[in-house]
Amino acid sequence: MKNAYFGRRYTISASHRLHTDALSGQENRAAYGKCNNPHGHGHNYTVEVMARGPVDAETGMVINLVELDEAVQTRVLDRFDHANLNLDPLFSGTVPTTENLCKAVFNLLDGSLAPAELEHVRVEETENNFFEVLDEGRGDEGRG
Amino acid sequence: MVFLTRRATFSASHFYWNEAWSAEKNQQVFGRCANRNGHGHNYTLEVTVAGKPDPVTGFVVDLKWLKDVMEREVLAAYDHRHLNLEVPEFKDRIPTTENIAMAIWQRLEPALAAGTGAHLSRVRVYETPEIFAEFRGGA
Numbered sequence: 001m002k003n004a005y006f007g008r009r010y011t012i013s014a015s016h017r018l019h020t021d022a023l024s025g026q027e028n029r030a031a032y033g034k035c036n037n038p039h040g041h042g043h044n045y046t047v048e049v050m051a052r053g054p055v056d057a058e059t060g061m062v063i064n065l066v067e068l069d070e071a072v073q074t075r076v077l078d079r080f081d082h083a084n085l086n087l088d089p090l091f092s093g094t095v096p097t098t099e100n101l102c103k104a105v106f107n108l109l110d111g112s113l114a115p116a117e118l119e120h121v122r123v124e125e126t127e128n129n130f131f132e133v134l135d136e137g138r139g140d141e142g143r144g
Numbered sequence: 145m146v147f148l149t150r151r152a153t154f155s156a157s158h159f160y161w162n163e164a165w166s167a168e169k170n171q172q173v174f175g176r177c178a179n180r181n182g183h184g185h186n187y188t189l190e191v192t193v194a195g196k197p198d199p200v201t202g203f204v205v206d207l208k209w210l211k212d213v214m215e216r217e218v219l220a221a222y223d224h225r226h227l228n229l230e231v232p233e234f235k236d237r238i239p240t241t242e243n244i245a246m247a248i249w250q251r252l253e254p255a256l257a258a259g260t261g262a263h264l265s266r267v268r269v270y271e272t273p274e275i276f277a278e279f280r281g282g283a
Contacts, residue, residue, distance in 0.1 A: 004242045005278035050278075055246065058162055059173060060238035065275065066175065 001054035006062040015042040016085040046124040053116035063116040106133040154223035157184040188270040195262030241277035
């Protein structure tokens with residue numbers, strides 16, 4: 001069955017501070033610069049979620065937008081929107097860089113879009129910085 | 145391999161309806177999109193072709209030629225049209241963004257294969273800046 005891909009973009013506003021206890025204060029400032037500000041700072045993140053799967057013959061859809069929105073709302077937006085990322089248990093042991101946020105969003109959504117599968121998550125921290133986590137489990141032709 | 149993408153826009157109307165279903169089920173699955181009077185979007189189409197740059201011209205494909213192919217094969221049929229009522233492939237296929245991406249692939253692939261050594265790699269259709277579908281061919 002031929003796969004198609006359906007993508008949707010969401011926004012979350014959240015604060016974070018890039019800091020690791022593994023480095024000294026000076027090393028943290030050197031590594032993270034302005035992002036190490038002790039009081040934190042915030043971004044309007046854009047979260048792009050892409051689902052993969054065959055197009056359902058009855059609906060013409062890879063995934064119903066309403067179901068995708070529901071999964072993203074409950075698993076990601078409710079959790080991170082207007083929150084301090086450093087205080088989320090997912091970041092108790094890792095720095096909430098946008099790389100790690102992107103991985104966290106991927107892991108929160110992976111397996112929740114059935115029968116479609118998660119193809120990628122892209123998080124844009126600003127319009128000039130963005131990060132992607134791809135589904136690496138699939139073969140060249142996809143699983144379909 | 146180099147990937148080259150050309151963007152174009154078209155404006156069209158559509159609605160979602162499965163004739164095999166009751167009105168209630170159509171309403172339940174497709175929500176506002178099931179309004180039989182239709183509604184419309186400004187679509188953005190991205191067509192990506194892949195190939196080796198020609199040693200003489202440095203082009204994967206001539207962009208003007210690609211633009212002409214997109215206009216002839218897709219925009220002439222889709223722009224300022226009602227997709228359900230005026231575009232043949234949607235007589236028996238719901239014009240969801242997924243199906244539009246696949247239909248555009250089917251329209252473009254033969255024309256692009258005929259013209260150059262490059263091949264169609266990806267068709268992406270934005271229904272709004274936040275909603276898009278993609279088709280990459282495949283078996």
